[in-house]
Every structure is written in structure tokens, then in C-alpha cells.
Amino acid sequence: MAPVFIILCALGLGLVGWFTARAKARTLFTGRGSMHSLPSYHGWNVALWIILPALVIWSIWQFISPGLIEAEALASPAAAALPDAGMLRSAILSEAQKLADDPDAIVFNPAAKEMVPAVSAAVSKYNWIGAGLTLLFAFVGGAYAFSRVKAAYPARSLVERTVMTALFIASLIAILTTFGIIASLIFETGVFFSYVSPIDFLFGTHWAPDPFAPVTDNIGDKYGAIPLFWGTIFIGAIIAMIVAIPLGLMSAIYLTQYASAELRKVMKPVLEILAGIPTVVYGYFAALTVAPQVRDFALYVGMDNPSTESALAAGLVMGIMIIPFVSSMADDSISAVPSAMRDGSLAMGATKSETIKKVLIPAALPGIAAGIMLAVSRAIGETMIVYMAAGAAANLSANPLDSMTTVTFQIANLLKSDGAFDHPATLAAFALGLVLFIVTLLLNIIALRIVNRFREAYE
Amino acid sequence: MSNSVSIWQTEAMTGRVKKRYNAERRFKALGMAAIIISALFLVYLLGTMLAEGLGGLDWSFIVNSDATTPDDAGIWGALKGSFFTMIVTLSLAFPLGVLAAIYLEEFAARNRWIGWIEVSINNLAAVPSIIFGLLGLAVFIQTMHLPRSSALVAGMTLALMTLPVIVIAGRNAIAAVPPSIRDAALAVGASKVQTVFHHVLPLALPGILTGTIIGMSRALGETAPLLLIGMQAFVATPPDGIRDSATVLPMQVFLWSDEIDKGFVQTTSAAILVLLVFLVTMNGLAIYLRNRFETRW
Numbered sequence: 001m002a003p004v005f006i007i008l009c010a011l012g013l014g015l016v017g018w019f020t021a022r023a024k025a026r027t028l029f030t031g032r033g034s035m036h037s038l039p040s041y042h043g044w045n046v047a048l049w050i051i052l053p054a055l056v057i058w059s060i061w062q063f064i065s066p067g068l069i070e071a072e073a074l075a076s077p078a079a080a081a082l083p084d085a086g087m088l089r090s091a092i093l094s095e096a097q098k099l100a101d102d103p104d105a106i107v108f109n110p111a112a113k114e115m116v117p118a119v120s121a122a123v124s125k126y127n128w129i130g131a132g133l134t135l136l137f138a139f140v141g142g143a144y145a146f147s148r149v150k151a152a153y154p155a156r157s158l159v160e161r162t163v164m165t166a167l168f169i170a171s172l173i174a175i176l177t178t179f180g181i182i183a184s185l186i187f188e189t190g191v192f193f194s195y196v197s198p199i200d201f202l203f204g205t206h207w208a209p210d211p212f213a214p215v216t217d218n219i220g221d222k223y224g225a226i227p228l229f230w231g232t233i234f235i236g237a238i239i240a241m242i243v244a245i246p247l248g249l250m251s252a253i254y255l256t257q258y259a260s261a262e263l264r265k266v267m268k269p270v271l272e273i274l275a276g277i278p279t280v281v282y283g284y285f286a287a288l289t290v291a292p293q294v295r296d297f298a299l300y301v302g303m304d305n306p307s308t309e310s311a312l313a314a315g316l317v318m319g320i321m322i323i324p325f326v327s328s329m330a331d332d333s334i335s336a337v338p339s340a341m342r343d344g345s346l347a348m349g350a351t352k353s354e355t356i357k358k359v360l361i362p363a364a365l366p367g368i369a370a371g372i373m374l375a376v377s378r379a380i381g382e383t384m385i386v387y388m389a390a391g392a393a394a395n396l397s398a399n400p401l402d403s404m405t406t407v408t409f410q411i412a413n414l415l416k417s418d419g420a421f422d423h424p425a426t427l428a429a430f431a432l433g434l435v436l437f438i439v440t441l442l443l444n445i446i447a448l449r450i451v452n453r454f455r456e457a458y459e
Numbered sequence: 460m461s462n463s464v465s466i467w468q469t470e471a472m473t474g475r476v477k478k479r480y481n482a483e484r485r486f487k488a489l490g491m492a493a494i495i496i497s498a499l500f501l502v503y504l505l506g507t508m509l510a511e512g513l514g515g516l517d518w519s520f521i522v523n524s525d526a527t528t529p530d531d532a533g534i535w536g537a538l539k540g541s542f543f544t545m546i547v548t549l550s551l552a553f554p555l556g557v558l559a560a561i562y563l564e565e566f567a568a569r570n571r572w573i574g575w576i577e578v579s580i581n582n583l584a585a586v587p588s589i590i591f592g593l594l595g596l597a598v599f600i601q602t603m604h605l606p607r608s609s610a611l612v613a614g615m616t617l618a619l620m621t622l623p624v625i626v627i628a629g630r631n632a633i634a635a636v637p638p639s640i641r642d643a644a645l646a647v648g649a650s651k652v653q654t655v656f657h658h659v660l661p662l663a664l665p666g667i668l669t670g671t672i673i674g675m676s677r678a679l680g681e682t683a684p685l686l687l688i689g690m691q692a693f694v695a696t697p698p699d700g701i702r703d704s705a706t707v708l709p710m711q712v713f714l715w716s717d718e719i720d721k722g723f724v725q726t727t728s729a730a731i732l733v734l735l736v737f738l739v740t741m742n743g744l745a746i747y748l749r750n751r752f753e754t755r756w
Contacts, residue, residue, distance in 0.1 A: 160652040166561045167566060170558035171576055172624065177619050178579035181590060183599035247493045254490025270498050275502070276742060278680025280709040281731050284716045285504050288511075288724065320500050351479055353486035359521065374585070383683035388716060408589050415592075421601060433593045435660020444585045 003062065006131045010054035010138050014047040017142045021046035021149050027224040028151045038155035045155040048162055049145035054138035061130040069097075069122045076118035082111065097123065144306075185437060188430035195424040196220040201431060207394035209414060211425035223428055225435070227394035231404035233316045235390060236379035239400060243319025244375060248326025249368065253356055255327075256334050275324035283388030286317040291389050298401040309391030312400040318385050325375045333367025334360055338458055370447040377443035381436060383408040407432045508735070512728025519728055524697050525711065529722030530716070536697040536729050538609055540705030541679060547614020547701055548678050552621040553671055557660075559622075560629025560667070565655050584623040591620045592684030600688060608689035611701040616688060617678040624677065628670020632663040665752035672745040678737050683711040708734045 022043035029035055032127040070093060073079060082089050088109075093110035100120035136243070193201070197220055204224015213219075242437075251271065255264050298306035337360055345355040391403030392413060414429040466472060511522050523533025523735065559580075567573040595616035599605045605612050644654040685691075690710050696706035706714065716725040 029462070116542055156650065160650060163656075163695070164566065165651055167558050167562035170555045171562040171567070173555050174559065174583060174623060175576050177583060177594070177622070180598055181586070184592075184594055188597065224641075247496060250490045250493035251497055254487070254494055256679055258487055258490055258504050267494055267498070270501060274497060274501055276676065276680075276738060278682070278709050278734060278738070280680070280682040280712050280716075281504075281508075281734070284712060284727060284731065285507065287716060289503075289507055315611075323497055351483045353483045354479070356486070377585065381589065383587070383589045383686075384713070387683075387686075388713070392656040408587065411593070412683065414688045415596065416691060430593060430597070433590055437590050440585065441582060444582060448581070 002244060003058070003127070003130075004100045006058060006134050007055075010051055010058070010134060011130075012056075013135070013138050013142065014051040016042040017046040017050045017146065021146055024146070024149050025155075028149070030151075032250040035151045036154050041155040042149045042161050043154070043214040044159045046142055046149070047389060048159065050138045050142040051146040052216045054134050058130070058134045060132060061129065065130055066185055069126050072122035072125070073119045076122075078114050078118045082115070093119070128435050132140070177194060181437065185430055185434040186425050189434045191422070192424060192427035192431045195427070196223045201225055201428075205396055207426040209296065209428055211420070211423055213416065213425075215424060219424060222451055223424065225407075225432065227396045228405060228407050228410055228432065229435075231311065231390070231394070232380050232405060232406040232408070234398075234400070235311050235386060235406055236318065236382065237376045238321040239312060239315025240322055240379045241372065241376065243316055244322035244326050244379075245372060247319075248323045248375075249329045249330050251323070252330035252334065254432040256331055256350065257360075270393075271324045271327055274320065277321075279384040280388075282317050282321050283384040283386075286313050286385055286389035290317055296403065301401075303401055303434055306401055307391060307393075307403040309389060309393075310401050311402045311404040314386045314390035315400065317389065318382060322379055323380070325378055326371055329371025329374065330364070333364040333371065333454070336367065336455065336458055337363045366450050366457075370450040370454070373443045373447040373450075377447075380406075381408060381440050387412055399431055407436050411436075480520060499630070500642065505735075508728045508731050511724055512730075512732045515725035515729035516732060517561040520726070525695050525714070527707070529718075529720055529726050532723070532726050534708065534733060535712060536694055537706050537708045537711035537730070538733075539697045540613075540694070540710075541699060542708040543610035543701050543705060544614045544617065544707055545675060545679060547611055548617045548621055549671075549675060551615065551618035552625055552674070554616060555618075556622050556625030556671070557629050557667060560626045560633060560658065561655060563626070564630045566631040567657070580623045580626050584627060587683075588620060588681055589683040589687065591616055592687030593620065595684060595688045606702050606704070608692050608694075608704045608706075609702050610698060610705045610707075611679045612688050613685050613690055613705070613707065614701065617681060617683050620681070620684065621635075621674040621678045624674035625667070625671050628674070629667045632666025632670065633659060636662045639663070662754065665748050669749045669753075672748070674740050676745075679707075679741070680709055680734065682713055685710055686713075708737070 022039045023041035025035070025037075025042035029039070056111075066348070073096070074082070080383035082092060091114060092109045092111045095109050096119040099112060099116045100123055107177050109368045140309065195215060200220035201223050203226060204221065206221060206224045207227050207228045208222045210222070249301075251267075255267060291308050291310065294307050294310050294313045294316075298310070308423065341359055341363060342355055345359040346352070350358065386406045390409060391406055391407060392409065393403045394405050394410075395402050411429045411432050414425055421428065521531045521538075522535050523531060524536030526532040563573065563576065563580075567576075595612060599612045599615055600607055605615075640658055640662065641654050644658045645651070649657065685707060689708055691714060692704060692706070693714070694704050694706045712727055712730045712734065715723045715730065718727075
């Protein structure tokens with residue numbers, strides 16, 4: 001019996017419980033004020049008493065049954081030929097389980113085939129026991145609640161308390177996610193720093209991790225992340241911003257100050273579409289059309305043998321991607337400047353552009369600066385464009401036509417290569433992730449602070 | 460009096476005014492140019508994809524799965540993978556997001572704990588997506604031993620990423636429902652929970668749905684976190700369930716873009732067109748919902 005089927009059974013029972021309890025509660029109704037709760041609340045109460053115990057028992061069973069199945073399979077005569085406890089035995093057992101699920105599955109260990117009958121017998125036995133226990137608890141819970149369906153029974157308060165608990169638990173997920181991110185990054189980074197000292201990592205200039213190299217004492221020489229930090233800043237915070245800031249700011253100014261209502265109505269969605277295009281599409285576009293043109297340009301200016309992957313191609317396309325962020329933040333902060341300031345300037349005889357340059361932009365500057373910080377944090381966390389267009393070579397160079405690599409590129413690259421999880425090369429990805437997380441977090445917190453203070457200033 | 464020339468007519472002054480008007484025109488032209496450059500880039504991008512990919516869009520491209528030759532390659536497997544992933548994401552992120560939004564907006568006391576929850580939701584919305592991939596790898600695969608490169612893990616990872624978007628949209632939609640609605644329900648004897656679920660939530664639902672669709676369309680186009688949970692594997696058989704090895708549409712684009720065979724340029728561009736059609740449809744639906752059902756109080 002498939003585990004999902006049991007859950008469906010429990011839900012079906014809950015539905016039956018809902019209808020019967022509501023029907024019973026309806027018979028108790030003797031007139032206005034004769035009951036504490038509406039009949040449907042009695043229905044909900046019984047349904048919850050059926051479904052919640054079943055779910056709890058079912059999840060507990062999912063945790064303990066693999067151990068029981070393994071013990072049962074090992075006790076069978078077929079298991080006598082298996083090697084002693086260890087990696088190989090657990091690999092054989094898991095392959096046998098795969099075969100038991102799906103007879104066509106591909107397995108590498110011939111011993112697994114021998115184990116299939118024993119394993120599938122154990123699996124079906126414990127699945128039946130689990131199903132029985134789950135449904136038993138559903139029945140017991142339902143029967144208990146059903147016996148409590150009385151006129152004075154406060155079904156509504158109980159149901160509402162459960163609802164409130166569910167709401168509270170749902171709101172904890174966000175904080176759990178944050179905690180999970182921080183905990184897993186810090187934990188793996190700690191393990192990484194037991195191989196490579198933080199000083200070597202943060203200030204070293206040579207980056208050449210090899211996930212299959214043996215771990216030696218001087219491994220720290222190969223984990224100097226400065227070239228990655230430089231590549232990230234050069235692509236995300238310099239080249240991309242040189243493109244995005246003028247274009248984003250000027251389009252925001254034009255749309256808010258000059259454009260007719262019709263043009264605004266057309267152009268704002270166009271900018272929003274730019275923000276909604278998946279980054280993998282930008283990355284492909286950068287690799288397909290922009291990078292070859294940048295390469296031709298590099299040949300033209302006399303570089304010999306330029307790479308098809310360059311910081312410039314990735315940065316240019318990333319800049320275009322960032323335009324909508326800069327422009328919408330600039331739009332918000334320019335609109336937040338009180339119109340009295342603008343009207344005052346115009347009334348003194350300043351032209352529109354003078355008003356914008358001398359009054360609106362200085363007044364909106366904190367908001368614009370915050371928008372740029374958010375855009376930078378977005379750009380340095382962007383993966384696909386640099387992954388497809390910037391390259392893997394960790395060059396410490398100021399030439400935008402060189403191939404360069406970034407923090408996000410290296411995270412993806414190190415984890416893609418199927419190395420052992422406890423190798424420093426894999427763990428380095430988590431250390432890079434921690435650096436990236438801290439930097440983007442700081443940028444965001446500072447930007448939000450600025451925005452809030454700026455908003456207060458004009459209210 | 461009549462022969463004295465006004466200061467505005469002096470040559471120096473007309474020159475100055477002319478200069479200022481020229482500066483004004485230049486500035487306006489710069490703004491126009493910025494808009495045109497952005498729009499041209501979009502046209503260039505879409506035009507390139509259409510020119511490269513339109514020829515590859517036929518029936519066999521839709522019903523085939525990944526293959527080693529561009530002529531046999533299709534997107535059915537990736538479409539199915541994306542579908543399963545989105546189902547997992549939606550069924551986790553939507554209920555949790557709506558419930559969390561209700562709690563934070565309607566019931567939560569203003570204390571330090573709730574402050575922490577709010578801060579972490581706002582920060583999660585700005586965390587780079589690849590960090591969620593690291594979380595998925597460390598928690599779902601290394602700790603919970605869920606199947607690598609499955610739609611289940613991908614959906615759970617993307618759900619964590621989409622959750623803050625839905626919570627923020629949900630809170631805005633709930634806050635936009637005027638207090639008079641709540642007061643009216645409470646005044647005729649509804650409990651607080653009844654007020655929220657029978658009156659506030661239905662009125663806020665269009666706004667919540669709009670936010671959900673926008674969050675889902677972002678999740679549909681996401682690639683980076685899925686790279687880390689093993690979805691870059693070559694999957695030639697379409698997945699039959701959420702635990703099977705799968706790939707998703709943007710990941711298929713990425714995999715094909717890496718192929719050396721020139722023929723894959725067409726398949727990649729065609730897959731991008733399909734992806735863009737889905738995204739445009741979803742965003743169009745969101746805009747329609749917003750215009751059709753949004754009430755201005």
C-alpha cells in the first residue's frame with residue numbers, strides 16, 4: 001500500500017467524519033441559543049481529530065520504518081552472504097529497495113538482486129503495519145471527538161485555536177529558513193576553515209581548487225578568493241552599474257517628468273518585461289550574440305587570442321537586466337519629493353532640466369543611492385549570466401576584455417563536479433556562499449535604512 | 460523710456476536663454492535615448508530568439524524529450540519536470556504564504572519576535588537565489604536524503620524562495636481591505652477567525668493571487684539554485700513522479716546552450732520561446748486578475 005494512498009484514506013475518513021458530525025450536531029439543535037457552536041464547527045472538530053493523529057503517526061512511521069525494514073531484511077537467510085556492516089552493505093540494501101519498487105531499475109551490485117524478495121517482503125509487511133496504525137489512530141481520534149458532539153461543546157473555540165496554531169507555525173517558516181541558511185552556511189564554512197585558514201581564503205590571490213586532489217597541509221595556497229571577489233565587483237558593481245545607472249536613471253527621469261501618459265503606459269510594461277525575463281535567457285543571449293561581438297572588438301583593438309568569455313559581455317548584459325530595478329527605485333524616490341519643491345524651482349524661472357538636476361535629484365539622492373545598492377546586491381548575486389558568459393579563469397585583471405570569474409560562478413562550478421561532500425573544494429562553495437550572503441544582507445539592510453529615513457524626512 | 464532696451468533683449472541675455480533651452484533639449488533627448496536603448500535591447504533579444512528558434516518549433520519538438528542530437532531533442536521531459544516542480548512549489552508556498560500573511564497582518568502582537576519574523580521575510584526576498592540552492596543541497600539532500608535532481612527537492616527549494624514573495628504580496632492585499640469590513644463583521648457577532656476567513660480573505664484573494672502568480676513565474680524561470688541540487692543531469696526519459704530524476708525548462712535551455720553542435724542553437728532558442736510564452740501568459744493572467752477583481756476602496 002503506497003504511503004500517499006494512506007494519507008488519502010485519512011483525508012477521506014476526515015471528510016466522512018465532517019459530514020456525520022455535522023449531521024449529528026444538527027439533530028441537537030433545539031432553538032436559538034441552544035448550541036455553543038454551529039454544526040459545521042463540530043464537523044471541523046471531528047475532521048481535525050481524525051486527520052491530525054493520522055498525520056502524526058504516519059510521519060513518525062516514515063522515520064522509524066526504514067530501520068525496521070533493514071533489520072528485517074538483514075535477518076532473512078538471503079542476507080547471510082552480505083558483507084559486514086558498512087558502505088557496501090547499505091549500498092546493496094538501497095539498490096535492493098530500488099529494485100523492489102521498480103523491477104526495471106538499473107543496479108550495479110548483483111547481490112542486490114538476491115535481496116529483493118526479502119526486502120520487498122519486509123517493505124510490504126511494515127507498510128501494512130504503518131497503514132494499520134495510521135488508520136487505527138484516525139478511528140480512535142474520530143470516535144473520541146464524535147462522542148463529544150454535544151450542544152454545549154465549544155467546538156468553535158477548539159477549531160479556532162487549531163487554526164491560530166497553524167497560522168503561527170506558518171509564519172515561523174520564514175524565520176526557520178533564515179536560520180537554516182545561516183546555520184548550514186556557517187557549519188560547512190567552519191569545516192572548510194579547518195582545512196584552509198580564513199586568512200588564506202580571504203586574502204590569497206591564487207584560486208585553483210581541485211575537487212579530486214588529495215587533501216594536503218598546504219592546500220590553502222589554492223583557495224585564495226581575492227580574484228573571485230575582484231571579478232564579482234568588477235562585473236556586478238562596476239561594468240553593470242556603468243550601464244544600468246545612466247540608463248535606469250535617465251529612463252526614470254524621462255518617464256516621470258517628460259513622457260506623455262500614453263508613452264508611460266507603453267514603456268513601463270516594457271521595462272517590467274526586461275525585469276521578468278529569466279536570467280538563463282540573458283545568459284544565453286550574452287553567450288550567443290554579445291560575447292562574439294566583444295571578442296571581435298578585442299581582436300580589433302589588438303588583443304591577441306582573446307577569449308570568447310569576457311567580463312565585458314557578462315557585465316553589459318547584466319547591466320541591461322538591472323535597468324528596471326534602478327529605474328523603478330529612482331521613479332519612487334523622485335515621486336516622493338514634495339511637489340512644492342519642484343513648483344518653487346520652476347516658478348523661479350528654472351527650466352525643467354535645471355529643476356531636475358539641481359532640485360529633484362539632490363532631494364531624491366538618498367533614495368536613488370539605496371536603489372543602486374539594492375541593484376548592486378542583485379547583480380553580485382546573479383549566477384546564470386556570469387556562468388554562461390564570464391568564464392572560469394580566476395584572473396586578477398582590470399581589463400574588461402579578459403575572462404573573469406565570480407563568486408556565484410565558482411559556487412555553481414564547485415558543486416557541479418560531484419566531488420566528495422567533505423572535500424575542501426565542495427566546502428569552499430559554502431564559504432563563498434556565506435561571504436555572498438553577508439555582503440548582500442549588509443547592502444540590503446543599509447539600503448532599507450536609508451529608504452526609511454528618507455521617507456521620514458519628507459512626511 | 461521707449462528707446463531704452465529691456466535687459467531681456469540684450470545679446471548676452473538672448474544668448475544665455477538660448478543656451479539654457481539647448482541644454483534642456485539635450486537633456487530631454489538623453490532621456491529619450493535611454494528609453495529607446497532599453498526598448499531596442501528587448502526587441503533585439505526577442506528578435507534574435509525568434510529568428511533562431513521559430514524554425515525549431517514543431518510538434519515533434521514538443522513531444523520529444525532530451526536527446527544527444529538536436530533533431531531528436533524536444534522539451535516534453537522538461538515541461539513535465541517544470542510542471543511537477545511547480546505543483547510542489549505551489550502546494551507548499553501558497554498555503555504557508557497565505558497563512559503566514561494572515562497571521563502577521565491580522566493576529567500578531569507587535570513584539571520583538573514578530574519583528575524578527577518580518578525582518579527575516581524581507582531579507583529572504585532579497586537573498587540571491589543561489590544561496591537557496593546551497594540551503595537545498597545542505598538540508599534536503601545531505602541531511603534529509605531526498606532524491607537528488609528530483610522535482611520534489613527542486614520544488615521545495617523554490618518554495619522557500621517564493622514564500623517571501625507571497626507573504627509580502629498577501630500582507631499588502633490584506634492590509635488594503637478597509638477596517639470597516641472587519642468592524643461590520645465583528646459587530647454582528649462573528650469571531651475574529653470568522654471575520655478574517657469569511658470576509659477579509661475573500662476580498663484580499665485577487666491581490667494574493669496576483670502576487671502568487673508573479674512569484675510562481677519567477678520560480679518557473681529560475682535556474683541557479685537548481686544547478687546545485689543536481690538538476691543539470693541529462694534526463695532522456697520524462698519523469699513520472701516528483702521523486703524521479705527530472706529537469707526543468709530553464710535548465711534544459713542551459714544544458715542545450717552548452718552543446719557544441721551548432722544545431723542546438725535552434726533547439727535552445729525554441730525552448731526559450733516556449734519558456735517566454737509561459738511567462739508572458741502567467742504575467743498576463745496576473746495583470747488581468749489585478750484589473751478585473753481589484754477593488755479600489
